[in-house]
Amino acid sequence: MPKIQAFRGLRYNLAQVGSLSEVVTPPYDVIDAELHQQLLAVNPYNFVRLELPVDHSAVDEYSGDDSGYQTAAQLFRQWIRDGVLQHEPDPALYVYHQVFDFEGRTYTRRGFLTRIGIEKFSEGNIFPHEETHSKAKDDRLRLTKACQANMSPIFGIYPDPLNEVQTLLEAQTVSQAALEAVDADGVLHRVWPVTDQNLIGQAAMQIEDKPLFIADGHHRYETALKYREVLAEETELGPTHPANFVLGLVMSMDDPGLQVLPTHRLFSGVAAITANELVDAAGDSFECEPYGSGPEA
Secondary structure: OOOEEOEOOEEEOHHHHOOHHHOOOOOHHHOOHHHHHHHHHHOOOOOHHHHOOOOOOOOOOOOOOOHHHHHHHHHHHHHHHOOOEEEOOOOEEEEEEEEEEEOOEEEEEEEEEEEEEOOOOOOOOEEOOOOOOHHHHHHHHHHHHHHOOOOOOEEEEEOOOOOHHHHHHHOOOOOOOOEEEEOOOOOEEEEEEEOOHHHHHHHHHHHOOOOEEEEEOHHHHHHHHHHHHHHHHHOOOOOOOHHHEEEEEEEEOOOOOOOOOOOOOOOOOOOOOOHHHHHHHHOOOOOOOOOOOHHHO
């Protein structure tokens, strides 16, 4: 795994925004037009104003109008000037929990937010698993260039059967109250800044030789690579330049709260076919094995 570093994150000033539950927003790529309007209405400081200032859901290509991104950048800087967003006093990693219910049980998914040194997929220890599309990358690049910040993290998983890195960082959270928010799906989000440089250094050493697999955020990661490339054409970037890093939530792939649920898709415009005919046809290219019976098969 590439280098991880503590950073001085920006977080909401509760005295100005009130409830964190009213200002959190999902990632840009799961926000449809209806949800976008709901988030805008719930609180004037809802983060959707920065995460998704331009809604491209109804068009195939970028129109060439940068005004939405520039508006987001102006608002971002205004919120910092006004103290709506405040820098962490000291560099930190951020322990992050998601508490949710699934099939009658309560799970806690545990990870931490960090700065991750970026590298090309063919050259390092970061691995993708899906293709990306130019429209989304163009959108994220224009937002990054305007705001000069990462508005949401990539999500990466790494092997750690005993969850040692996470356990190490959580040692500092025992005596701290968490920042908490509940999202529209009822998921409880909890965050603790970890500023103990000794713990951070130990975590970085334990994780440096591990591979990192991008579970979500391929467009954001490739945008970070492109943003660094664009800046490098304009000026020399030192090794500590922020463009050499991307914001990431990383988590052990062995964490018991990491639930991988199926994605069900419906196809239209295809000829009617029975289940047996489908299995027979698939057998030409795949090894098919019955599993279960009835609706659960």
